[in-house]
Amino acid sequence: MEDGSLYLVRVWRHPGEFRASVRSVSDEHLRLFTAPDDLARYFAESGVAETEPPPTSWRGSSDAG
Numbered sequence: 001m002e003d004g005s006l007y008l009v010r011v012w013r014h015p016g017e018f019r020a021s022v023r024s025v026s027d028e029h030l031r032l033f034t035a036p037d038d039l040a041r042y043f044a045e046s047g048v049a050e051t052e053p054p055p056t057s058w059r060g061s062s063d064a065g
Contacts (some may be wrong), residue, residue, distance in 0.1 A: 005024060012019045020033045022042065033039040 005026075008023050008025060010021045018034060018036055020036075020039050021030055022033070022039065023030045031042065033042065
């Protein structure tokens, strides 16, 4: 298994508008996106995206405290 990468992602959504910023915690360069598809493409091309689709349901801990 490869070492993981940690990213800081901020997303602003307003009616009819999308804006996101992404920065690797090990990098000072900030990338800005104005479309969700561009953000998804960035993660897919950088090797960050999963190779398998996520499960259709998520099971959290039953110890919701």
